[in-house]
Amino acid sequence: MPVSGKLTVVGVGPGPEDWITPATAATLAEADELFGYGPYLSRLPGRLGQIRHASDNREEMLRARQALAAAQAGRLVAVVSGGDPGVFAMAAAVCEAIETGPEAWRALDVAFEPGVTAMLAAASRVGAPLGADFAVISLSDNLKPWPLIERRLKLTSEADLVLALYNPASRARGQGADAAFAVLKSCRPLSVPVVLASAVGRPDERIVFKQLGDCDGAGIDMRTLIIVGASATRLIERPGRSPLVYTERFARSP
Amino acid sequence: MPVSGKLTVVGVGPGPEDWITPATAATLAEADELFGYGPYLSRLPGRLGQIRHASDNREEMLRARQALAAAQAGRLVAVVSGGDPGVFAMAAAVCEAIETGPEAWRALDVAFEPGVTAMLAAASRVGAPLGADFAVISLSDNLKPWPLIERRLKLTSEADLVLALYNPASRARGQGADAAFAVLKSCRPLSVPVVLASAVGRPDERIVFKQLGDCDGAGIDMRTLIIVGASATRLIERPGRSPLVYTERFARSP
Numbered sequence: 001m002p003v004s005g006k007l008t009v010v011g012v013g014p015g016p017e018d019w020i021t022p023a024t025a026a027t028l029a030e031a032d033e034l035f036g037y038g039p040y041l042s043r044l045p046g047r048l049g050q051i052r053h054a055s056d057n058r059e060e061m062l063r064a065r066q067a068l069a070a071a072q073a074g075r076l077v078a079v080v081s082g083g084d085p086g087v088f089a090m091a092a093a094v095c096e097a098i099e100t101g102p103e104a105w106r107a108l109d110v111a112f113e114p115g116v117t118a119m120l121a122a123a124s125r126v127g128a129p130l131g132a133d134f135a136v137i138s139l140s141d142n143l144k145p146w147p148l149i150e151r152r153l154k155l156t157s158e159a160d161l162v163l164a165l166y167n168p169a170s171r172a173r174g175q176g177a178d179a180a181f182a183v184l185k186s187c188r189p190l191s192v193p194v195v196l197a198s199a200v201g202r203p204d205e206r207i208v209f210k211q212l213g214d215c216d217g218a219g220i221d222m223r224t225l226i227i228v229g230a231s232a233t234r235l236i237e238r239p240g241r242s243p244l245v246y247t248e249r250f251a252r253s254p
Numbered sequence: 255m256p257v258s259g260k261l262t263v264v265g266v267g268p269g270p271e272d273w274i275t276p277a278t279a280a281t282l283a284e285a286d287e288l289f290g291y292g293p294y295l296s297r298l299p300g301r302l303g304q305i306r307h308a309s310d311n312r313e314e315m316l317r318a319r320q321a322l323a324a325a326q327a328g329r330l331v332a333v334v335s336g337g338d339p340g341v342f343a344m345a346a347a348v349c350e351a352i353e354t355g356p357e358a359w360r361a362l363d364v365a366f367e368p369g370v371t372a373m374l375a376a377a378s379r380v381g382a383p384l385g386a387d388f389a390v391i392s393l394s395d396n397l398k399p400w401p402l403i404e405r406r407l408k409l410t411s412e413a414d415l416v417l418a419l420y421n422p423a424s425r426a427r428g429q430g431a432d433a434a435f436a437v438l439k440s441c442r443p444l445s446v447p448v449v450l451a452s453a454v455g456r457p458d459e460r461i462v463f464k465q466l467g468d469c470d471g472a473g474i475d476m477r478t479l480i481i482v483g484a485s486a487t488r489l490i491e492r493p494g495r496s497p498l499v500y501t502e503r504f505a506r507s508p
Contacts, residue, residue: 127349
């Protein structure tokens with residue numbers, strides 16, 4: 001009977017190595033086998049004897065099951081997400097695989113390491129847009145029906161929360177961001193600041209500042225994180241520098 | 255006229271050094287002066303010649319202004335938050351100080367470094383409770399009226415979002431967590447999993463699993479991060495191990 005291994009789910013942040021925590025770096029260095037989306041794995045330095053299982057973006061459940069099987073066979077396994085593994089990433093898939101898989105997987109040593117998720121990196125590039133209450137919504141309708149997304153956009157607008165929107169371009173039919181902006185324009189002031197942060201921390205990083213009223217799906221791809229301001233979100237113009245966007249810490253009665 | 259310095263707002267994560275990103279560690283090592291809440295500063299290794307300005311938890315604006323003045327005087331300044339500086343922390347205070355301060359502060363070199371915020375660390379200890387859409391709300395009514403907090407708890411429940419609740423014990427009068435649970439019990443299934451994560455990453459870390467129906471303010475202090483599940487949040491029992499909590503990635507129509 002094989003000695004039981006360990007599976008750790010990690011996130012390598014949105015881009016540069018200097019956003020990878022030392023705890024995650026240590027997990028990656030020790031692992032016998034890495035499982036992850038190809039482009040994430042290819043960013044990481046290699047180690048002799050370490051096996052890499054690169055897979056496609058849409059194969060999360062298969063990847064989770066293969067990684068759990070490797071841990072059950074006694075291997076030290078790391079499952080690699082971008083960003084933080086717990087936010088729209090591999091941690092939930094691994095949990096689901098455990099719940100629906102063989103009973104023995106519940107006895108495995110499984111751990112999760114926090115990381116820098118895309119919204120925190122995007123926010124850091126412009127100031128503090130997430131400095132007060134906010135909501136975090138994926139615009140992908142691969143995993144949930146569009147009417148539910150629309151309902152959440154409306155209710156979080158009614159609650160006057162800042163929004164961090166993930167996966168704006170993976171809507172199966174049509175543009176998620178375009179449809180989301182149409183909904184948001186009907187329920188937020190058109191003047192609230194919007195930040196479109198693409199490929200944050202990568203060489204081709206691009207930050208665009210807009211007002212909600214001027215937003216549509218143009219220029220948005222799956223590497224874009226969108227932050228939509230609430231009524232307390234402010235833009236500070238700075239001569240010779242890009243603006244700052246932040247949400248006031250004080251809030252008034254509804 | 256003094257050469258202009260630089261101010262960087264950083265977050266040192268919820269606890270251990272191995273959750274501090276290399277980018278933040280480099281900023282801290284280079285800084286001439288550190289400004290922050292005393293307990294955060296005392297966690298950091300010292301450097302000869304580096305000046306530390308420790309201040310109280312409630313002096314964010316004063317601290318921000320002093321740090322900006324030091325940067326204006328040509329110093330390399332780091333403002334130190336716990337967690338991520340952009341989530342209920344110093345980044346918003348620094349932005350507010352810039353907007354309301356002397357015009358010259360808008361010309362300063364100001365940067366923000368992302369970090370591991372408490373909810374990501376708490377989530378990593380139990381699985382993937384934030385694996386689907388969620389909202390992030392501070393229960394402190396120092397900065398906003400309680401009726402607004404209550405309204406946000408209700409609307410985000412109506413939207414069936416997972417909740418990450420910060421500052422559960424700083425309500426000026428009475429227990430924020432106790433009042434919040436009373437609201438949530440009236441608008442969420444009483445069976446949804448709740449995680450009370452205290453002092454995550456510290457020697458006295460404590461994780462408690464409950465159902466919403468059994469929750470009140472007992473045992474909750476200002477170092478507790480509360481995660482309240484949505485209808486899609488599940489708890490997996492594991493023999494000989496603590497349970498996993500995760501939110502299903504798939505969601506059904508409202």
